[in-house]
Amino acid sequence: MTLNTIATIGAGQTAAVAARTLRRRGFDGKIVLIGDEPHAPYQRPPLSKEFLAGQEDRESLMLLPEAWREKQDVELLTGTAVTRIDTASAAIELSDGRSVSADAVLIATGGRPRTMPVTGPSPERVHYLRTIDDAERLAAQLRPGVRLTLIGGGFVGLEIAATAKGLGAEVTVLEADQVPLARILGSEVGEVCTRMHLDNGVAIRGGVRVATVATRPDDVLITLDNGEVIGTDVVVVGIGIVPNDEVAQASGLAVEGGILVNAHGQTAVPHIYAAGDVAARFSESAGRHVRVEHFDNASKQAAAAANSMLGRAGAVDAAHWFWSDQFGKNLQLVGSARYTELVLRGSAEDGEFTAFYLDDGIVRGAFALDRGEDIGVARELIGRAIGPARLADEEVDLYDLLDEDEEMVTV
Template sequence: MTVQNIVTVGAGQAAAVAARNLRRQGYDGRIRLIGDEPHLPYQRPPLSKEFLAGADTEDSLWILPPTWVTDHDVDIVTGTTVVRVDAMSRRVELEGGAAVQADAVLFATGGAPRTLAVPGPRPELVHYLRTLDDARRLASALRPGRRLAIVGAGFIGLELAATATALGVDVTVLESVPVPLARVLGPAMAAAVCRLHREAGVDLRTGMRINGIRTTSAGVLIDVDGSGPVEADAVVIGIGITPNTAVAEASGLHTDDGIVVDAAGRTAVSNIFAAGDVARRYSPRAGRHIRPEHFDNASRQGVAVANTMLGRDTISDDAPWFWSDQYGRNLQFVGAATGDPVVRGDVDAGEFTGFYLEGTTVRGAFAMDCGADITAARELLDRAVDVDALLDEGTDLWDLVYADIDEEAQVTR
């Protein structure tokens, strides 16, 4: 079947990158992105950092600048909700009764924040940070001397804590686990991130059990088990996201903590695909279905699924990579936090790379202000290394990369 009309359900990172790659690959059929937000596709990572701090404008967020959209004849339909896709005919049904026809449909519906019930007379004091409109509302609460409580110490919560602290806000972070980010980074590396925040003046409280949150005429009260209430002028709930699968479920697609797809982004239904935070994709690297939630993954899947829709199957199975900027420091992670971490550099000085090893095999790396190490670490993943050389700051990590390649070449000669 010749694909002449592609519709994306969702108009975020994965959808926008897919559209851009379709045009780059020479596809000249119709492309229509349908999103429920009233904005062009935009980048989410700056929302908790540069945009919230006032350093970036909205125009800097657009993934597809308006001139590009016009020049490349891409239709972007904003403020419109898709309610169902007829999987057999690929008829995309919109709220209000209208419908559009497609030859291929890409589900890129992303995720939505997990919410908490917060009773009280001032719901405007309760914030989430997922969308551009969320960031606009929150920015008005971040004024010097104000008190901000953040529930959840994941990367978004901690990025927000860093941004708010730099703006002169008094920040308290409440986290249920003993060491925030330990599940992602392992206890040792996560502890270094926590120390960074405490040294900056954030009241980071771990092992906290929250019994309830409510607003009052004066602000927000958070009832914490075993201690007095935490008072704040506003609260941000940052306890993760859930994949937006409602439209997929209404369309009869297979979902399981996301829309289940193969390694190339296909669902079980012909010419229906999924990418980004909503896609639970089979990973040959992991040997199972996974659903990473980060910008790089959405971008890479957008490129790959565009190729797949054009009949050139492409698998996006790079090792997970993400970054975060906090207090002027750059944090990066690649791979998996499995095995025992060994440290290259100075943890106390905040310039180091932790390599996660199983025996002498590199499985992952976390770096603080050592981004160049991560570039080399990507190439070292799943390779055995000389551990002493790895930890010696006098060793150029690329020598280890090339040494391994040279050894492989010697074997094949």
């Protein structure tokens, strides 16, 4: 099929990278980005970090500045929700009754925060954080001395905790697991991250379950399932996201915890693709569909889908990578924290180390605290059998280990 028009549904990170890739690869047809937010595509990672702290403004978050869009002739429809795609014609139906026709479509609708019931007269005291507007509403309430309680101690929750602490708030994190981040990083590394928060004055309560959240005119009461009541001024609920897969469902595409796509990002309808937080992509190495909620994954999948639309090789199956910034420290994870043995290089006490996750002697992933330089080579070590003593020995250059593995296995 001749490609005259390519459209994205959603105008976030994935859509922006897809548009850039299409133009870089020489696609000179029409590109239309259709997003329901009133904003041009922007980066979300700073929303819990520099932007929330007031160190960055809206302009600095923008991914496709107006001048670039004009020069590259990329059309942007903001404030425009898509309801359905007619899969036979690829006509994209909008909520206002109009439609946009395209020869290929990328569904890049991301996710939205998982919510919980909140009662009472002051719902504005309870926040979720996904959009620039959410961040501005929250920032306006983070004054020195304000009591902020986070429900959920995942990465975004802990970033908000660190930023709010820096702004002078009294911060408490309520986490259902005993140790925050243990499910993602393992309990040992989760404990190191928890310690960093405790040392900076954040109160962390692991193993607690919130039963109800009730706002009052001047505060919020959080009741735990053991009956304990916690009073606070402001609440942020950070209990994960759900994929925005309704457009795919309404269009008859397969959805199972995300939109099912092959390694190239393609759905069962060849001219309809999905990528980013909403997509469950088939990973050959994992042997199943995997949905990932990270910036790097969104960018890689977007580029893969754009390449594939243009008939270029588009599959990616690289180890997942993400970063976080908390209390001036940089945290990075590459690969998975599946392990039978954890090998530390550097010192957790000094707050600077890399933890290698080994499963039956094979490196499966690595986490670095303020040692981002190790992550690039750690990515290369994934799937290799490397002796733990060599990994831990700081005298050994990690790059030298690339030549020493006993075997290379599929991750």
